[in-house]
Amino acid sequence: MRADPEDQLTDIPSAHPTAHPGRLPNLVIAGVTKAGTTSLFRYLAQHPDIQPADEKELRHFLPLRYDEPIGTLEEYAAHFAGWSGQRYSMEASPGYFYGGAKVAGPMSAALPDVKVIVLLREPGQRALSFFNFMRSRATLPQDAAFEPWLDKAMALVAEGTDQDRANHPWSGVGTSMYDRWLEEWIDIFGDRLLILFFDDLASAPRLTVQRVCAWLGIAADPADDFDYEIENKTRQFRFSRLQKTALRVNRANVHFLERHPRVKRSIRRAYFLVNFQRNNSGMAPATRERLDAFYRPTRERVLAALRPAERASAPHWLTK
Numbered sequence: 001m002r003a004d005p006e007d008q009l010t011d012i013p014s015a016h017p018t019a020h021p022g023r024l025p026n027l028v029i030a031g032v033t034k035a036g037t038t039s040l041f042r043y044l045a046q047h048p049d050i051q052p053a054d055e056k057e058l059r060h061f062l063p064l065r066y067d068e069p070i071g072t073l074e075e076y077a078a079h080f081a082g083w084s085g086q087r088y089s090m091e092a093s094p095g096y097f098y099g100g101a102k103v104a105g106p107m108s109a110a111l112p113d114v115k116v117i118v119l120l121r122e123p124g125q126r127a128l129s130f131f132n133f134m135r136s137r138a139t140l141p142q143d144a145a146f147e148p149w150l151d152k153a154m155a156l157v158a159e160g161t162d163q164d165r166a167n168h169p170w171s172g173v174g175t176s177m178y179d180r181w182l183e184e185w186i187d188i189f190g191d192r193l194l195i196l197f198f199d200d201l202a203s204a205p206r207l208t209v210q211r212v213c214a215w216l217g218i219a220a221d222p223a224d225d226f227d228y229e230i231e232n233k234t235r236q237f238r239f240s241r242l243q244k245t246a247l248r249v250n251r252a253n254v255h256f257l258e259r260h261p262r263v264k265r266s267i268r269r270a271y272f273l274v275n276f277q278r279n280n281s282g283m284a285p286a287t288r289e290r291l292d293a294f295y296r297p298t299r300e301r302v303l304a305a306l307r308p309a310e311r312a313s314a315p316h317w318l319t320k
Contacts, residue, residue, distance in 0.1 A: 022077035022078070024073065024076060025053065025089045025090055025114065026115065027090040027114065027115050027117070027216070028091055028092070028096070028111070028115075028117070029041055029116075030092075030097050030116050030117065030185070031096060031118045032118065032121065032126070033130065033133075034121065034133055035120060036121070037092050037119055038092070039201065040092070040117070040201060040208075040212075041056050042229075043223075043227075046222070047222055047223070048222060049087040049088060049216075049218040049219070050089075050090050050218070051084070051086040051088065053079045053090065054079045056091070056092050056093075057092060057095075058091045060093070061096055061103045061110075062093060062095050064103045065095065079091070087216075088218070097118055097181055098163065098175050098180075098181060101187075104184055104189065105188060108188050114192065115193075115194070115215075116185070117195075118185060118193065118196070119195075119201065121199075122317040123295040124292065124295060127172045128146060128283055130171075130172025130176075131144075131146055131149050131172055139168075139169050140169055147284070150291075153170040153171070156171075157177070162174035162175075173294075178302050179297070179301035179302050179305065182301075182302055186307075195306065196208060197314070197315050199317075200313075206226070209223045209226065210223050299317070299320075
């Protein structure tokens with residue numbers, strides 16, 4: 001049984017002053033990681049009625065996930081200082097989703113007109129993608145194998161410690177259990193929440209973006225001319241030290257690179273000519289069966305939580 005939406009907002013401490021701080025986002029891509037959020041952010045950023053933040057992931061509300069204080073609205077608004085009248089200002093912090101009501105409630109209170117998008121992906125494939133992403137960031141060893149990682153990740157879920165900060169490299173199994181948080185987002189945001197699926201974004205990006213435009217009430221025609229190159233695709237590296245240096249350089253220059261995506265792509269292509277190797281970490285059939293069984297309750301609960309229109313267009317992995 002779902003909680004009353006008003007109950008979700010009860011006793012939420014406010015870290016924000018009442019004075020208006022400037023332009024704040026009214027469109028947030030709140031989840032989930034490794035489900036196409038970077039690509040969707042880049043696609044929508046090309047629309048003349050949407051202003052992207054000066055960097056994709058502002059993570060303003062993310063500390064609430066860990067019961068920590070957040071920054072001021074003035075600090076948040078500074079990322080939209082270049083606003084020039086666009087109908088929407090947008091950021092994308094996919095880690096928000098895993099905070100559930102602890103994040104969604106204060107977000108709704110601080111941004112009463114915000115619209116929220118959540119992308120979902122087949123849980124087993126997302127868990128594998130998360131594992132490979134941790135390897136690509138040199139957070140896990142390059143030669144780490146998926147099955148031992150999966151054993152530890154599932155054990156942490158059983159212990160109830162998979163979402164602890166210290167266990168982040170193994171959190172990908174638990175964060176694919178979308179039913180833990182989905183109903184709280186639906187309850188708090190209602191019609192202001194749009195649920196999309198990675199499958200549709202990957203197979204028909206233009207149609208998916210046009211659907212988003214219709215939901216936002218902005219013209220869909222500009223989407224015909226968008227650049228639909230896939231963003232943030234996980235790639236493995238040959239040289240660990242060079243990869244760590246590249247990640248530091250990327251973080252130090254994130255604002256410049258966000259403003260010049262074509263420059264970023266050119267640099268990235270040149271970099272992967274030097275430091276790239278094929279990803280050999282796939283999924284054995286027995287592992288696939290194990291994950292299918294593990295995520296069966298998640299799939300059933302997510303399908304039940306969806307609203308009728310979402311249920312009617314749900315992908316095969318959710319309805320099988």
